[in-house]
Amino acid sequence: MVDFTKRPDPEEEPRPDSSAQGPQNPYQPTPPPYPPYGAPAPGYGYGHSPAAPWGVDPLSGLPYSDKQKVVAGVLQILLPFGIGRFYTGHTGLAVAQLLVCLLTCGIGGLWSMIDGIILLVGNPRDVGGRPLR
Incomplete structure (x- = not known):
């Protein structure tokens, strides 16, 4: 039988595993679920993205036109x-x-x-x- 009058000792309680809780810092930004616009897609190599075949303007971040x-x-x-x-x-x-x-x-x-x-x-x-x- 369980004795309900006895208070549990906090040092006897099992501590949860800290790795199962996720990130410890709640203010740390989480990475977006998708790459930013103009970033190379995985498997296409550096600097190539099917969304921007001619590259990305470094100032505005917009993909370049097919015209020159x-x-x-x-x-x-x-x-x-x-x-x-x-x-x-x-x-x-x-x-x-x-x-x-x-x-x-x-x-x-x-x-x-x-x-x-x-x-x-x-x-x-x-x-x-x-x-x-």
């Missing part, structure tokens, strides 16, 4: 009627540059040439918002 900014800028300068903007997918801007160039008998091509320089020097994006390579 040098190609867009050179097309915009050499063919100054919106061809570079057609290449990047900005069809509305490209049609506007084409119409301005046609209606001004070529003088409006200055807009396209300046836009080509901005494409080469700046940080242009494609129609999806991804930075050009």
Whole structure:
């Protein structure tokens, strides 16, 4: 029979195994269940991810576009009627540059040439918002 009047001694109680309790520090951040966006997936090697086949922009973390900014800028300068903007997918801007160039008998091509320089020097994006390579 059990004696309920006797108080148990705390030193006689069995202690639980500390490894079965999980992390001891409750403020320690737990790792996310998935890799961060743009991180290489397991089995693909360093620097390659199927979500970003051309790499990731180090400043914004967005994957690079499949278009190149040098190609867009050179097309915009050499063919100054919106061809570079057609290449990047900005069809509305490209049609506007084409119409301005046609209606001004070529003088409006200055807009396209300046836009080509901005494409080469700046940080242009494609129609999806991804930075050009």
